[in-house]
Amino acid sequence: MSSKLSTFICQKCGTETSQYFGKCLNCNSWNSIVEEIKSKSSKYQDIKNNKKSIPFNEISSKKILRFTSGFREFDRVLGGGIVPGSVVLLGGEPGIGKSTIVLQSAGKISLNEKVLYITAEESLEQVKIRWERLNQKSIDLKVFAETNLSLIIEEIKRVKPSFAIIDSIQAIHNHEMESSPGSVSQVRACSSELQNLAKDNNIALLIIGHVTKDGALAGPKTLEHLVDTVINFEGDNISSHRLLRSIKNRFGSTFEIGIFEMFEEGLREIKNPSSFFTNKENISGVTTTITNEGTRPLAVDIQALVNKTFYSNPRRTTTGISINRLHQILAVIEKHVGIKLSEFDCYVATGGGFEINDPSSDLGVAISILSSLKNIPPLANSSFIGELGLSGQVRKSNNLRIKIEEAVRLGTKNIVVPKLEEELNNNFRNMINIKEISNIKEAVDYSLSD
Ligand SMILES: Nc1ncnc2c1ncn2[C@@H]1O[C@H](COP(=O)(O)OP(=O)(O)OP(=O)(O)O)[C@@H](O)[C@H]1O
Ligand SMILES: [Mg+2]
Ligand SMILES: [Zn+2]
16 A cells, blocks of 8 residues: 555656666666655645745744753753754764753753653663663653654644654654655655644654764765754763764854763763863873864863884874874974974874864874973973964964963963964963964974973
8 A cells, every 4th residue: 555655756867666676767876766755745735835925024033932951061052942843853873872861851841841752762661761760850741652653743743742852763654655764765754744743833853863983874864954953962982971063053053062971870061071171180292272162162182192113104093183184283393393203103182082173273282292202291281272384383273262261261371372462462461371482393492391
């Protein structure tokens, strides 16, 4: 019966067939055929046709009233809380803690709003066991264990929650389609129906999606255009810290991050993240830099280990910064500090493996490397900020003011920075010892003298 309801369409050339083929018979592309439901689209169009256009100046722009997720860090990544009627996709690798954060949040939200948690992967008992471990309070929280999309939609319509969670999109299926749960076709069809339901009923919907290391595998990637907000939950299995990172947000800035730590009793927000990624030890090979993540400055340690190599090609590895960045910094040191590094292996890692994308961490990386090489600790209690140009100059950094403020807040004594505007320097002169430098050589002479 299902074959009558659905059709198979090549996403490359649009050819329609009545069954699935691995290769399109028309354009010969592989894996381009996706199952779609025939009847649905026309039915929706009929309903939608009742709508009329409105004169633009009659539309009120009343402020969006958001509600809190119960976590300040989560709210920050969402752009200030949950927007009613919005659809959020929370992606992450298996086991990273998606169900945990969402269940904790569901409990907190349910103190003020009606919440429905749909568990498609775990039984009610399994959810309850986690709930007890997390030791949460709830008021208006309902849990529904189901994988069938129609039953899920019926239940959402019956309960009328302000916030609903689907855990996870890969586990639910539309029985009108032949494709198996988790396939691109199912994931897309289920999401778009849920999306319509959320918009029509002003329900905020959070959809959980599994993402593998390479970011691919049937699913979440293909949903990104459909939802309002895409958030990734990241971390590794070794350290306990977890990051929420916004990738797309129709209601806030992207590049925001939220930082958590995983405990047996669940996720806890890290209120002072800078102290989480720094150690404040004064040993050779370690410096602190201040990077910028979203609207927030963050102090992160940079550690380097430089050893005489036993290989014909010296080893270079990085954790938390890109390997290309390291190669470039090493080249700048060779040329402009005049140290031959080809005889040395070089390992660089950030505190907690925190991923730094801000190029102003270059100076910290360079000083860490030279500090390890010379076996001299860098100038005590200092932070290093500045991007290294290819000709050895230290270039201006974005948001230098908030970075210096963060250093002051952390009680840092010295800060090594590119040349500042006079006003900025005057502002901070009495709070921190500011050393302005214009090139790498000056920075080395200042911070690594024995
Ligand atoms: N008893 C426990 N004590 C401490 N941490 C635990 C405990 N049980 C689970 N965890 C943590 O919770 C993580 C699993 O969390 P959760 O089930 O929320 O992840 P998930 O992303 O939803 O996983 P899945 O992909 O299986 O749905 C584990 O990797 C572990 O870090
Ligand atoms: Mg889960
Ligand atoms: Zn085709």
